[in-house]
Amino acid sequence: MNHSIDTAHGHWDIFCTVIDNYGDIGVTWRLAKQLTHDFGIQVTLWVDCLASFHCILPQLDPGALTQQHDGVTIEHWQTPFIQTWQPGNVLIEAFACELPNEIKAQWPALPDKPLWINLDYLSAEQWVDDCHGLPSLLPNGQVRYFFFPGFSAKSGGLICEHDLFKQQHHWLNNATLQHEWLHRLGFEHLGTKVADATYISVFSYPSQALTALSHLWQQGSNPIHLLIPFGQSLESLKWMLADNDTDFIIGHSYQASMLHVHVLPMTIQEDFDKLLWYCDINIVRGEDSFLRAQWAKKPFIWHIYPQQEAAHLDKLTAFMAHYCQPLACETAEIWQALCLAFNQDDTDASQHYWPLLQEHIVEMNQHAKKWPQQALNEGDLATRLVNFVKKG
Numbered sequence: 001m002n003h004s005i006d007t008a009h010g011h012w013d014i015f016c017t018v019i020d021n022y023g024d025i026g027v028t029w030r031l032a033k034q035l036t037h038d039f040g041i042q043v044t045l046w047v048d049c050l051a052s053f054h055c056i057l058p059q060l061d062p063g064a065l066t067q068q069h070d071g072v073t074i075e076h077w078q079t080p081f082i083q084t085w086q087p088g089n090v091l092i093e094a095f096a097c098e099l100p101n102e103i104k105a106q107w108p109a110l111p112d113k114p115l116w117i118n119l120d121y122l123s124a125e126q127w128v129d130d131c132h133g134l135p136s137l138l139p140n141g142q143v144r145y146f147f148f149p150g151f152s153a154k155s156g157g158l159i160c161e162h163d164l165f166k167q168q169h170h171w172l173n174n175a176t177l178q179h180e181w182l183h184r185l186g187f188e189h190l191g192t193k194v195a196d197a198t199y200i201s202v203f204s205y206p207s208q209a210l211t212a213l214s215h216l217w218q219q220g221s222n223p224i225h226l227l228i229p230f231g232q233s234l235e236s237l238k239w240m241l242a243d244n245d246t247d248f249i250i251g252h253s254y255q256a257s258m259l260h261v262h263v264l265p266m267t268i269q270e271d272f273d274k275l276l277w278y279c280d281i282n283i284v285r286g287e288d289s290f291l292r293a294q295w296a297k298k299p300f301i302w303h304i305y306p307q308q309e310a311a312h313l314d315k316l317t318a319f320m321a322h323y324c325q326p327l328a329c330e331t332a333e334i335w336q337a338l339c340l341a342f343n344q345d346d347t348d349a350s351q352h353y354w355p356l357l358q359e360h361i362v363e364m365n366q367h368a369k370k371w372p373q374q375a376l377n378e379g380d381l382a383t384r385l386v387n388f389v390k391k392g
């Protein structure tokens with residue numbers, strides 16, 4: 001169902017600069033698609049780096065100035081700004097990116113100014129509740145609002161498409177769709193899962209903890225299959241390569257005793273979701289894959305994006321405390337200790353807590369199944385954003 005709002009006077013613009021990796025464009029692209037699909041809004045996504053975008057949207061033309069995908073207009077944002085910008089209802093600057101000077105110069109004279117929103121990073125920390133929705137008055141009298149994604153009723157909520165769980169249920173119960181997905185990845189033979197094996201997706205930053213865990217898995221009594229989109233995680237598994245191999249190759253599988261590594265291509269976001277749905281446990285990172293792992297309803301480890309002065313550990317601790325509320329104390333302690341060990345590259349603790357977590361995996365699974373409903377209780381981010389605009 002489309003939750004239409006009045007778009008008669010224009011459209012929404014989202015501006016995104018890519019700091020690194022895929023999270024900045026990943027979040028804004030996902031939001032742009034949802035505003036278009038679930039709310040019927042015309043969205044233009046301005047992005048400064050089409051090369052990163054191309055990795056998660058292979059059909060994107062990295063050389064095109066303007067193009068359309070999934071109903072969203074995508075503009076290659078260049079400096080100096082060479083396109084013509086038509087003011088719409090709403091302008092979102094993602095993650096405090098600086099708007100083009102040319103737009104800032106036009107702004108004071110605009111008769112109908114768009115609602116100017118800064119979409120910030122996701123955090124479960126308490127302070128988000130006090131800052132979400134606040135206006136900030138700029139020296140020239142312009143007003144900008146801060147929109148903070150978060151897990152509480154007072155925050156901006158979490159991005160989640162309205163039909164996601166319906167689609168997930170449909171896919172998990174449809175062998176043909178699963179086969180087609182594996183075919184697209186070039187791994188049809190994974191269609192029949194090995195009994196007693198554990199399937200783990202890995203999309204982390206380079207990590208000594210991952211290296212330590214891989215040694216543990218190699219020596220285990222049951223097979224472990226790692227499904228790894230080509231990228232940084234593989235740097236931590238180089239010990240598996242034969243002397244004459246210089247790098248992992250997409251489409252190839254590697255084995256060391258009980259450990260199997262399958263190197264996947266990067267895919268569109270919709271197919272990345274399926275990887276998380278398919279696996280038993282997911283190791284994810286950043287912001288967007290972290291959230292998608294929660295929507296996959298499976299146990300996961302979060303390799304959080306490292307920040308200066310270890311600020312990311314406060315963010316990690318705040319989320320873990322929130323996520324663990326319904327869990328038994330012992331289960332919660334083990335999961336938190338494992339996540340912390342992974343993020344601190346504590347190799348001994350990672351090897352210690354992994355097997356302990358497996359003893360509590362049934363409870364972790366039960367919790368993971370219920371979690372999305374609890375986390376989305378007060379509405380998803382796009383719904384809260386649209387309501388915020390309606391009130392504004």
Ligand SMILES: Cc1cn([C@H]2C[C@H](O)[C@@H](COP(=O)(O)OP(=O)(O)O[C@H]3O[C@@H](C)[C@H](O)[C@@H](O)[C@H]3O)O2)c(=O)[nH]c1=O
Pocket residue numbers: 019020021022023024025026027055056203229265266267268269270272285286287288289290305
């Ligand atoms: C592996 C894979 C990922 N993706 C998508 C899923 C996500 O939208 C995106 C990855 O984004 P993330 O999980 O957020 O991790 P990330 O590490 O890529 O991104 C970031 O993290 C942020 C916190 C930082 O601010 C950013 O600067 C950036 O580093 O890539 C695909 O679409 N296909 C794939 O095959």
